[in-house]
Amino acid sequence: MMKSMITVAEASALMEAVPLTKKIIQVPIAQSTGAILAEDLFAKIDIPAFNQSSVDGYAIRYDNQFSNNAYKIVTKIAAGNAAQHSIQPGESARIFTGAPVPEGADTIVMQEMTRIENDALHINYPQLQAFENFRPAGSEIKQGALALPKGTRMSPHTIGFLAGLGYDQVPVFASPTVALIITGNELQTPGQPLQHGQVYESSSYMLQAGLQQMGISHLQIFRAKDTLEEVTTQLNAALHAADIVMLTGGVSVGDYDFVVQAANNCGVTPIFHKVKQRPGKPLYFGTKGEKRVFGLPGNPSSVLTCFYIYVWPFIRAAQGQTTELKRLQAPLVNECNKKIQLTQFLKGTYIDGQVTILTGQESYRMASYAQSNCLVHLPETPNHYKTNDIVELIILPMYG
Numbered sequence: 001m002m003k004s005m006i007t008v009a010e011a012s013a014l015m016e017a018v019p020l021t022k023k024i025i026q027v028p029i030a031q032s033t034g035a036i037l038a039e040d041l042f043a044k045i046d047i048p049a050f051n052q053s054s055v056d057g058y059a060i061r062y063d064n065q066f067s068n069n070a071y072k073i074v075t076k077i078a079a080g081n082a083a084q085h086s087i088q089p090g091e092s093a094r095i096f097t098g099a100p101v102p103e104g105a106d107t108i109v110m111q112e113m114t115r116i117e118n119d120a121l122h123i124n125y126p127q128l129q130a131f132e133n134f135r136p137a138g139s140e141i142k143q144g145a146l147a148l149p150k151g152t153r154m155s156p157h158t159i160g161f162l163a164g165l166g167y168d169q170v171p172v173f174a175s176p177t178v179a180l181i182i183t184g185n186e187l188q189t190p191g192q193p194l195q196h197g198q199v200y201e202s203s204s205y206m207l208q209a210g211l212q213q214m215g216i217s218h219l220q221i222f223r224a225k226d227t228l229e230e231v232t233t234q235l236n237a238a239l240h241a242a243d244i245v246m247l248t249g250g251v252s253v254g255d256y257d258f259v260v261q262a263a264n265n266c267g268v269t270p271i272f273h274k275v276k277q278r279p280g281k282p283l284y285f286g287t288k289g290e291k292r293v294f295g296l297p298g299n300p301s302s303v304l305t306c307f308y309i310y311v312w313p314f315i316r317a318a319q320g321q322t323t324e325l326k327r328l329q330a331p332l333v334n335e336c337n338k339k340i341q342l343t344q345f346l347k348g349t350y351i352d353g354q355v356t357i358l359t360g361q362e363s364y365r366m367a368s369y370a371q372s373n374c375l376v377h378l379p380e381t382p383n384h385y386k387t388n389d390i391v392e393l394i395i396l397p398m399y400g
């Protein structure tokens with residue numbers, strides 16, 4: 001049965017109880033940044049794959065050092081040289097950085113420490129140690145060893161490591177597909193002239209940007225006027241198109257709010273409608289088979305806060321991450337008299353270890369959101385918060 005006026009914790013738990021099934025896909029390694037490895041990955045080869053010189057110089061056998069201070073130079077080996085070379089005692093090979101060390105050699109002397117006389121190599125470096133400038137095969141990682149465990153977040157450095165092991169693709173948890181339905185008769189596209197009574201449609205841009213921060217750049221956007229027929233038609237189409245459908249607006253109790261009814265028409269099972277919170281009290285959540293439907297209350301601040309608090313962790317879980325946005329405790333700079341019996345998420349700024357609650361908290365206001373870097377999370381119970389009282393903050397993704 002659909003629940004109503006539940007707590008934030010209950011709403012989060014009801015969503016967590018119906019996670020999306022995690023899917024594993026192979027992606028080209030260069031496009032894997034931010035994704036989570038879905039399997040343990042093992043070294044396909046030794047790194048280095050051969051004994052390698054780390055400098056430009058001469059390869060010798062250390063045992064022979066100075067016993068014969070005029071080494072015959074028998075060959076020249078550049079990086080990428082495929083031929084197998086070897087040297088005998090008393091011989092040396094001209095060698096370059098990254099090149100394979102010849103059989104019989106174990107030490108490379110930098111060319112700055114040498115001189116050539118009568119075509120022979122002389123070493124001016126009594127401190128030379130055995131194995132100097134010599135990178136043994138497999139010294140970084142041996143073939144078959146664990147390179148990176150399942151759960152690793154892909155980044156430029158993990159990509160560099162795995163590409164060096166020969167991986168061109170990696171198995172990662174797929175991001176869910178997402179569709180948006182923007183509802184509202186009053187909405188006008190930014191860039192177009194605004195008639196009396198119209199507002200610029202901002203939520204689709206905001207949500208696209210938020211999803212992009214989660215690595216989701218492709219989403220389908222549907223638009224619906226405030227009629228039951230249109231919202232139902234668009235919701236049916238969106239449910240076919242994506243794993244997650246987010247609707248904005250039309251989720252409250254007015255004569256033109258059709259989201260809950262349209263969801264029923266489309267066979268969506270309602271899980272809850274209305275949460276004891278501000279902003280975002282009319283939040284709706286439902287399921288249809290493997291699909292999940294979020295009805296985000298239309299005021300732009302409510303849309304964005306519900307996205308961060310509910311949709312963000314839900315998508316992160318499907319992507320193989322359990323991370324909510326980062327939370328921490330900090331002292332308040334300003335007082336706050338919280339009178340309402342609702343959880344509040346207030347736009348704030350967290351600077352130098354202290355948090356300020358910004359003015360302009362109503363859910364139609366975006367100017368304060370535009371200045372904020374965190375949300376201050378005040379629990380349901382009314383309270384008079386004084387300066388220096390410790391409160392919980394939720395750091396917004398750009399700043400986390």
Ligand SMILES: Nc1nc2c(c(=O)[nH]1)N[C@H]1C(S)=C(S)[C@@H](COP(=O)(O)OP(=O)(O)OC[C@H]3O[C@@H](n4cnc5c(N)ncnc54)[C@H](O)[C@@H]3O)O[C@H]1N2
Nearest residue numbers: 184199200201202203249250251252257281297298299302
């Ligand atoms: N009688 C009651 N009225 C309202 C209640 C209530 O409990 N009882 N709750 C209020 C709360 S809280 C919210 S939040 C809103 C949510 O209403 P809806 O989800 O039905 O949203 P709309 O009415 O469609 O829009 C609200 C507001 O936001 C503007 N909007 C909508 N979409 C966009 C968009 N894409 N870009 C920019 N602005 C948008 C819209 O023009 C409205 O001004 O209900 C309260 N009412």
Ligand code: MOO
Nearest residue numbers: 279280281302363
């Ligand atoms: O959820 Mo409403 O956001 O408080 O205006």
